[in-house]
Amino acid sequence: MSAPQESGGGGRGAALTTVPAVRCVGLRKSYRSNGNEVVALRGVDLEARAGEMLLLVGPSGCGKTTLLSVLAGVLDADGGEAEVFGASVTRMRPRQRTEFRLRNIGFVFQHFNLLPSLSNAENVAIPLLLRGTPRAAAVDKAVAELRLVGLEGREHDHPHHLSGGQQQRVAIARALVAEPRLIVCDEPTASLDGDTGARILQLLKDIAVDRERCIVVVTHDARVFRFGDRIAEMLDGRIVKVHDDPKELLHG
Numbered sequence: 001m002s003a004p005q006e007s008g009g010g011g012r013g014a015a016l017t018t019v020p021a022v023r024c025v026g027l028r029k030s031y032r033s034n035g036n037e038v039v040a041l042r043g044v045d046l047e048a049r050a051g052e053m054l055l056l057v058g059p060s061g062c063g064k065t066t067l068l069s070v071l072a073g074v075l076d077a078d079g080g081e082a083e084v085f086g087a088s089v090t091r092m093r094p095r096q097r098t099e100f101r102l103r104n105i106g107f108v109f110q111h112f113n114l115l116p117s118l119s120n121a122e123n124v125a126i127p128l129l130l131r132g133t134p135r136a137a138a139v140d141k142a143v144a145e146l147r148l149v150g151l152e153g154r155e156h157d158h159p160h161h162l163s164g165g166q167q168q169r170v171a172i173a174r175a176l177v178a179e180p181r182l183i184v185c186d187e188p189t190a191s192l193d194g195d196t197g198a199r200i201l202q203l204l205k206d207i208a209v210d211r212e213r214c215i216v217v218v219t220h221d222a223r224v225f226r227f228g229d230r231i232a233e234m235l236d237g238r239i240v241k242v243h244d245d246p247k248e249l250l251h252g
């Protein structure tokens with residue numbers, strides 16, 4: 001693998017970086033299930049840049065969640081390499097990877113993963129609390145983030161009192177609250193109506209463009225396509241095509 005290019009001294013100069021936000025080379029991952037091997041990633045090559053929203057589409061079971069999980073440093077790969085802003089998450093030791101994830105990556109999980117015993121604001125505050133932000137400041141920021149996703153007034157309620165779409169927005173607020181440089185979203189509009197979904201996608205898109213973040217969105221939802229800068233098609237554990245113009249998929 002070639003050496004990463006200069007990234008503005010590795011400091012806050014993400015806007016000037018020429019290092020891809022995401023770079024996967026030959027990424028492989030299998031699961032063992034009841035004594036059988038299930039191959040989820042068969043050699044994934046993919047790049048995404050800061051400032052763009054990359055959509056990842058493909059049939060159920062093709063490996064999308066597995067790929068996001070490896071990228072986000074929550075799952076070990078078996079082979080190949082995944083770099084996030086030039087840092088190899090696949091080579092990091094677990095502790096270092098956890099630290100890197102906390103500082104750089106937000107994850108909207110397919111099944112939300114909200115903690116039922118915590119309020120919505122506390123759920124959203126978790127990434128900040130884990131980074132050592134004082135509790136009051138973390139909760140204040142969480143409350144502001146919940147307003148951004150349209151959940152003003154529900155901050156001190158609990159996730160199980162919310163609709164599926166409202167829970168999904170809590171999960172999105174949690175992924176955004178620490179202002180990560182890479183945000184990976186697994187079906188973020190699956191429980192949202194058309195208008196709410198469009199508003200959330202526009203929010204994510206604005207964050208990508210205005211703050212030079214990289215956003216990778218797994219979706220089955222054709223209404224999301226118009227927000228993407230590029231669309232990567234996945235099939236049976238591989239990226240088989242990348243569309244530079246998402247309109248190709250809308251009209252083709």
Ligand SMILES: Nc1ncnc2c1ncn2[C@@H]1O[C@H](COP(=O)(O)OP(=O)(O)OP(=O)(O)O)[C@@H](O)[C@H]1O
Nearest residue numbers: 031032033038040059060061062063064065066067
């Ligand atoms: N923990 C696991 N143990 C065993 N097999 C798994 C596990 N997680 C995923 N798999 C298998 O790996 C393959 C890829 O799964 P993955 O969840 O990445 O697919 P996906 O593209 O996200 O699907 P969907 O669109 O349904 O969410 C599937 O065949 C799945 O059954």
Ligand SMILES: [Mg+2]
Nearest residue numbers: 064065110186
């Ligand atoms: Mg999935």
